[in-house]
Amino acid sequence: MKRISSNDIARLAGVSRSTVSRVINGYSNVPEETYNRVMQIVREQHYYPQLSGRQLSGKGSNTLGLFWIGKPNLSQALFSSNMFMIVIDAAAQRNYLTLADIVPNLSEERYANQVRRVFSEGRIDAGIFIGANNAEPLMEELPDNGYIVGIHDYYRENDPQPLRLSVNYDRSSGEQIIDYLYALGHRKIAILSGDLTHQSCLDRHESFLRGMTKHHLPLRNQWMAYGGYTEEPAYLGARQMLSACMDDLPTAICANNDSAAMGVYQACGELGLRIPEDISVFGTDDGPIAATASPPMSTFVIDTRKLFFSLVNRVIDTLEGKENVPRTEFIQGTLLPRASSAPPREHRNP
Amino acid sequence: MKRISSNDIARLAGVSRSTVSRVINGYSNVPEETYNRVMQIVREQHYYPQLSGRQLSGKGSNTLGLFWIGKPNLSQALFSSNMFMIVIDAAAQRNYLTLADIVPNLSEERYANQVRRVFSEGRIDAGIFIGANNAEPLMEELPDNGYIVGIHDYYRENDPQPLRLSVNYDRSSGEQIIDYLYALGHRKIAILSGDLTHQSCLDRHESFLRGMTKHHLPLRNQWMAYGGYTEEPAYLGARQMLSACMDDLPTAICANNDSAAMGVYQACGELGLRIPEDISVFGTDDGPIAATASPPMSTFVIDTRKLFFSLVNRVIDTLEGKENVPRTEFIQGTLLPRASSAPPREHRNP
DNA sequence: CTGAAAGCGCTTACAG
DNA sequence: CTGAAAGCGCTTACAG
Numbered sequence: 001m002k003r004i005s006s007n008d009i010a011r012l013a014g015v016s017r018s019t020v021s022r023v024i025n026g027y028s029n030v031p032e033e034t035y036n037r038v039m040q041i042v043r044e045q046h047y048y049p050q051l052s053g054r055q056l057s058g059k060g061s062n063t064l065g066l067f068w069i070g071k072p073n074l075s076q077a078l079f080s081s082n083m084f085m086i087v088i089d090a091a092a093q094r095n096y097l098t099l100a101d102i103v104p105n106l107s108e109e110r111y112a113n114q115v116r117r118v119f120s121e122g123r124i125d126a127g128i129f130i131g132a133n134n135a136e137p138l139m140e141e142l143p144d145n146g147y148i149v150g151i152h153d154y155y156r157e158n159d160p161q162p163l164r165l166s167v168n169y170d171r172s173s174g175e176q177i178i179d180y181l182y183a184l185g186h187r188k189i190a191i192l193s194g195d196l197t198h199q200s201c202l203d204r205h206e207s208f209l210r211g212m213t214k215h216h217l218p219l220r221n222q223w224m225a226y227g228g229y230t231e232e233p234a235y236l237g238a239r240q241m242l243s244a245c246m247d248d249l250p251t252a253i254c255a256n257n258d259s260a261a262m263g264v265y266q267a268c269g270e271l272g273l274r275i276p277e278d279i280s281v282f283g284t285d286d287g288p289i290a291a292t293a294s295p296p297m298s299t300f301v302i303d304t305r306k307l308f309f310s311l312v313n314r315v316i317d318t319l320e321g322k323e324n325v326p327r328t329e330f331i332q333g334t335l336l337p338r339a340s341s342a343p344p345r346e347h348r349n350p
Numbered sequence: 351m352k353r354i355s356s357n358d359i360a361r362l363a364g365v366s367r368s369t370v371s372r373v374i375n376g377y378s379n380v381p382e383e384t385y386n387r388v389m390q391i392v393r394e395q396h397y398y399p400q401l402s403g404r405q406l407s408g409k410g411s412n413t414l415g416l417f418w419i420g421k422p423n424l425s426q427a428l429f430s431s432n433m434f435m436i437v438i439d440a441a442a443q444r445n446y447l448t449l450a451d452i453v454p455n456l457s458e459e460r461y462a463n464q465v466r467r468v469f470s471e472g473r474i475d476a477g478i479f480i481g482a483n484n485a486e487p488l489m490e491e492l493p494d495n496g497y498i499v500g501i502h503d504y505y506r507e508n509d510p511q512p513l514r515l516s517v518n519y520d521r522s523s524g525e526q527i528i529d530y531l532y533a534l535g536h537r538k539i540a541i542l543s544g545d546l547t548h549q550s551c552l553d554r555h556e557s558f559l560r561g562m563t564k565h566h567l568p569l570r571n572q573w574m575a576y577g578g579y580t581e582e583p584a585y586l587g588a589r590q591m592l593s594a595c596m597d598d599l600p601t602a603i604c605a606n607n608d609s610a611a612m613g614v615y616q617a618c619g620e621l622g623l624r625i626p627e628d629i630s631v632f633g634t635d636d637g638p639i640a641a642t643a644s645p646p647m648s649t650f651v652i653d654t655r656k657l658f659f660s661l662v663n664r665v666i667d668t669l670e671g672k673e674n675v676p677r678t679e680f681i682q683g684t685l686l687p688r689a690s691s692a693p694p695r696e697h698r699n700p
Numbered sequence: 701c702t703g704a705a706a707g708c709g710c711t712t713a714c715a716g
Numbered sequence: 717c718t719g720a721a722a723g724c725g726c727t728t729a730c731a732g
Binding site (some may be wrong): 005046049050053055068085097100115121260289293294 | 397398400401403413435438442450452454466467468470473503642
């Protein structure tokens with residue numbers, strides 16, 4: 001497979017390689033007649049300059065890295081897969097390709113090196129990170145070495161590093177959910193939190209607490225538990241929490257996200273608790289499983305597409321030298337009650 | 351961001367660039383002492399050779415292209431997202447990175463060029479295609495130009511082109527499903543077919559027909575319809591088919607895949623048909639929505655992971671010069687009845 | 701407006 | 717065992 005080179009095009013068009021290059025790169029100092037002659041041959045031959053040559057003479061790769069931090073497991077994959085599609089799509093709309101990489105964790109040196117390598121080899125112009133926790137040293141190192149990173153769900157106050165961008169989730173989701181449940185008549189509300197080293201889990205947790213406090217609702221230890229952010233640990237957390245307080249059950253339970261809420265569904269099913277008759281359940285995210293869950297899940301809608309478009313666009317803006325690009329953005333969401341939430345038993349009409 | 355080069359490493363180690371290169375590439379003619387000295391500096395400095403330099407001197411990119419042919423829409427995305435993860439994972443296990451690209455269709459020249467470009471620029475060593483139909487000219491052109499392609503769900507008898515590999519779905523799924531429904535007592539079975547330009551849709555369709563014929567079941571036009579392979583067209587197809595024969599309904603309906611079966615669920619819901627009391631429904635694939643559907647969906651399990659690992663591994667084998675790599679593989683699946691199928695009314699105990 | 705030449709960072713025959 | 721040199725395919729000052 002002998003590839004065609006700029007030399008071949010130059011020969012066919014009767015010009016020098018320099019001119020071919022000028023045409024390809026759309027420089028202004030080429031007469032229209034020459035431009036057309038060269039372009040016609042370029043198109044006929046399906047000629048696209050080798051990236052390696054371009055890069056070696058100083059051009060970028062026009063590629064974004066997409067680093068998925070975590071095991072490629074299914075429950076996450078369900079939600080994540082959309083994220084992949086969306087990032088690829090967002091990048092494509094700015095004429096960037098996406099190099100995807102799954103990295104089990106960043107604390108092991110070999111995996112951190114896997115990421116460093118992709119940057120160092122010059123494969124990408126910037127990297128998007130999904131699943132990095134908020135204290136990840138690599139998220140310091142990379143921008144400090146001059147690499148642009150865009151981090152999903154990562155926050156630091158007044159970040160001085162202009163090469164580190166991020167996108168964050170609505171910080172009022174918990175409060176809005178509690179407000180709603182309170183209005184329905186709920187007073188005994190349980191909270192199943194996620195991994196608090198992730199910014200959104202922390203934000204949601206704090207937001208739930210603010211909501212509870214605002215309405216003077218009791219924050220009881222036995223109604224607060226850890227549920228991770230996938231179905232399995234949430235199921236275990238919910239099951240343990242609920243079975244430990246069967247004599248004084250909460251009337252509603254708020255999970256860190258939809259997958260976790262599915263774990264709650266499962267735990268409730270096993271304990272014979274009907275949703276929403278015996279207990280209301282809330283997720284957060286409005287991921288692909290919420291609407292088709294049985295019963296349909298009350299949740300808080302986050303527009304994942306908007307979220308990643310914000311991140312990708314700001315990363316590319318930075319890459320292309322735009323000034324004063326906002327370091328982060330909080331994507332506002334909206335409450336979406338469905339059948340999994342209802343007034344608690346004592347408030348219902350007989 | 352000044353990157354470190356092999357020159358820097360050479361200087362620090364007191365050797366020439368040639369030697370650094372030999373060490374990096376693990377050549378045998380380097381004394382252990384030299385090897386260790388150079389490697390230590392390489393590791394200290396987190397040095398990874400620039401890909402563009404390597405490629406220009408003849409090395410590959412160690413990258414697989416992943417082309418998703420189709421709109422990045424959600425219903426497909428649900429199933430596809432896992433495919434992305436799996437391909438990336440399979441490639442990673444062979445030390446390849448994955449460059450992902452979404453291509454709306456291949457019949458428009460500009461989109462075909464988008465694919466040609468990725469190959470021509472030398473970004474990838476081979477391409478994996480998901481969603482290409484069985485008559486796609488680009489699937490001729492690329493291997494004829496020396497590029498290796500691995501195509502999901504694509505088949506041609508005795509393909510002479512060694513650079514074109516594929517992976518296919520179990521061809522007996524339909525027959526197995528009909529066998530099962532027949533054994534339950536069903537005699538009036540409807541079939542909702544997919545887009546027959548896709549190999550698996552055609553195979554499944556034919557397999558259903560074989561099953562029907564084998565058991566001498568009637569193939570009535572009003573019980574056969576087109577349902578595409580996503581939820582929306584399947585819903586429309588099922589709704590139209592069912593509402594046109596309300597006086598003589600089938601007792602079971604087989605969809606081309608799980609998403610399509612979800613469309614059938616929706617149509618049944620709107621027409622007041624209970625699953626499985628009034629009608630049994632079968633999907634195919636055991637994708638992420640089947641188990642959590644309500645009622646849980648009877649389907650035919652295909653191990654998507656196994657499927658893509660087969661494809662990716664054979665593509666990389668071919669790339670690395672292995673001989674007699676099988677051109678295609680049919681991945682066997684297994685029947686998985688769940689609550690959406692049951693004996694038809696007249697066969698049930700009162 | 702355009703060509704000849706330098707240079708980007710590698711690898712690899714080649715020579716020793 | 718190892719270094720100097722050529723060459724891969726581009727782009728871009730530079731000179732004209």
